[in-house]
Amino acid sequence: MKLNAKSPEGVLAEKWDKHKFNIKLVNPANKRKYDIIVVGTGLAGASAAASLAELGYNVKSFCFQDSPRRAHSIAAQGGINAAKNYQNDGDSVFRLFYDTIKGGDYRSREANVYRLSQVSVNIIDQCVAQGVPFAREYGGLLDNRSFGGAQVSRTFYAKGQTGQQLLLGAYQALSRQVANGKVKLYPRTEMLELVIKEGKARGIVVRNLITGEIESHSAHAVLLCSGGYGNVFYLSTNAMGSNATASWRAHRKGAFFANPCFTQIHPTCIPVSGSYQSKLTLMSESLRNDGRVWVPKKIEDAEAIRQGKKTPEDIKEEERDYYLERRYPSFGNLVPRDVASRNAKYVCDEGRGVGKTGLAVYLDFRDAILREGRKVVESQLIEYNGSVKEYEKAKGKPYDELIYVEGKKIIEAKYGNLFDMYQRITDDNPYETPMMIYPAVHYTMGGLWVDYNLMTSVEGLYALGEANFSDHGANRLGASALMQGLADGYFVIPYTIGDYLAKIGHADKLDTADEAFKEAETEVKARIEKLLAIKGEKSVDDFHRELGKIMWEYCGMSRNAEGLKYAKGKIQELRKEFWSNVKVTGENDELNQTLEKALRVADFMELGELMIDDALDREESCGGHFREEFQTEEGEALRNDEDYAYVSAWAYKGENQPHELHKEQLTFENVKLTQRSYK
């Protein structure tokens, strides 16, 4: 099957406008005759549901949390990109497009990324109009910062809570439509199956998480906005409930899964502290602007630290290895996420990791504190005619201490809330001793394959936000996921869905009494009964932890063919064991959190295997996907554009059958493919 991405013809900058003009419109009076299901209430789902309801469609909105406002998007910290060029520093739609394509290591589709950059400016206007309290400058205009090594300041933010504020904006817009009667909310409701008839998505089967009832919902189109699948790894920065079930069930029914092996591992997370660890906490990327990353040069020193015989302060300057600064003199501590993560792994693999487990590196603010402190103190010293004595006398403290105190104030103003959070979790004071960090799974670039209209390979089924694969290629830039989620929901789907709905007409909808629904319901019930009947020995978390370990070890920061093949076998064994030895207590007809987890972990295991297939197929290194066999002499990622400039789109072929690979060839007409270099 040849995949048709439906990228419009013509000049890049005109594609979207032309496309909007060419697609069919639904007559305003007819919109109320169409029903749309939106699974997910994160940035993508809430913005889509609200916007579609405003247009007049009838929307049903689903989430598994107790309120739409709690979707995982709420946790995003850093910010959202937009090509507003408010700072007059040379940003433009084209620059954001270019940075995103290049950052994604040339594995995304030009037309989609350009559109994303175009609508980014509308997002900010929309959010401000909704009352999102973005940070502002003294003049009352919006403030920006530079994020993730970008060379322009295009990131808008609301303290360290940008995701929260954007989501509340979308949630409020959604709430307004609930009040208008155009959206019906289904919180604590989980989609467990997609219903298809005659090749078209017709609705979904859900479980009411409080009563356990299995219900069918029918619609003219189904939108999956169900987030990413980082929790395949068990430990990640994702929320505990984030899962792949909606996407995976749709995949089993015919939706292709694209680039599943493209996962993003974030370099600055709080390290694992024990086997009971349930999730990992992100420390904002911005910390790398001032923190210096290091480990001891000597393995003996690292060992002594691990055993508690030495502290970081005991390691003299010349005994420290600031390995990012050493290896990447021009970018230093600000190399992209994938590079920083991989290097942390290398030094820990060498035995130079710190912390109790040896799986941590230092992020040290000492020099930043002293540097900033010196600036302040030197400027104050002028008032005392440059006399240190006078100055010390007036301030009542020794000079060196004054430098520290003043420097600490500056660092506190910048990162105070992050330092507090770190101290709350680790009980260490990062002003006095270096932070410890380690990479953790953070985001999944892969997802359901979609065309330019965000439609999957199943007609009438769409995927938005992190659930699709569309815009970030092999690596996502910081502050671009929020942008993409809202672009999809506010500014793309409201147009593109009309084309399909107008084509099928409002009569083309299935009754939930149809056998297609009944069959899907039966399938779901059987799956649940099967799980409850196993009554094995091991908990769902036991299996999930094991799966995570396999994935992290063999399909994490770096991969090789041998390891991947081994891991595939391991997962198959684990899956078998799961279906014969998992213990799920309780019944279906009640709030049963163990059952919820079991259903999700069962799907994670299948997806894990596909991620491995994909990683095996891609015999090159690009972005977050690092194949050890394919690296330059200096140990950097070696891309192979000749053979691998494609999107892998995998088709499900049945239980225990190998997946089938379809390739969407990527063509680049507006950018030149270059090798990323941060030396």
Next chain:
Amino acid sequence: MNLTLKIWRQKNNKEKGKMVTYKVQDISDDMSFLEMMDVLNEELLKKGEEPVAFDHDCREGICGMCSMYINGHPHGPERTTTCQLHMRSFKDGDTITIEPWRAKGFPVVKDLVVDRSAFDRIIQAGGFVSVNTGVSVDANEIPIAKDVASEAMDAATCIGCGACVAACKNASAMLFVSAKISHLGLLPQGKTEKNRRVQRMIAQMDAEEFGACTNTGACAAECPKSISLVNIARMNREYFAAKVASEA
């Protein structure tokens, strides 16, 4: 450390609940409170007993889902969310009492899980700015003073967890409602509909059977996000102004 836990168990909304005592061993200081609960639940499960149901998701203190009433305080002894509370706040041999939020507006669903959909309905009553997608006003068209924007941000920081209601002897929802009214009312974009907003949200709050505010301030004292009582005063002012305006 070893601990004794007294936990509220309730099968569902219809049946009566009761406190049940459990023991947990070898709890480490570095564990979060919810990880300690995970340990208990794994043990229960392996014994064939039903794990304790509780709400949680982000475990980063931002989604507002976790909601345990610990030793007489919503979210426990520290000023943070349950998920950000760590076991180093307790000591070996402690007995810890764990209950759900208790309020008429938040009926218990199971064990420690309550129904907070009343909060959603209050927002639906008016906690928004009435703009459709596709506004064409540039974001920098209306400057907003930095201090006003950050005051709005402080109010908007509310995570909707409901600790304020759980902390209040009258189970009042004033802090939650006033935070949203402040957030939107402070900004030029939200000012236009402020009379309507405050009246409708308060009417909905009353309909959900949240109690009256008697200014004891327990809500703000226990709020994990330090939402200030100033918001309640501001809401009251807006409410009376709106009343006068609608009666005039």
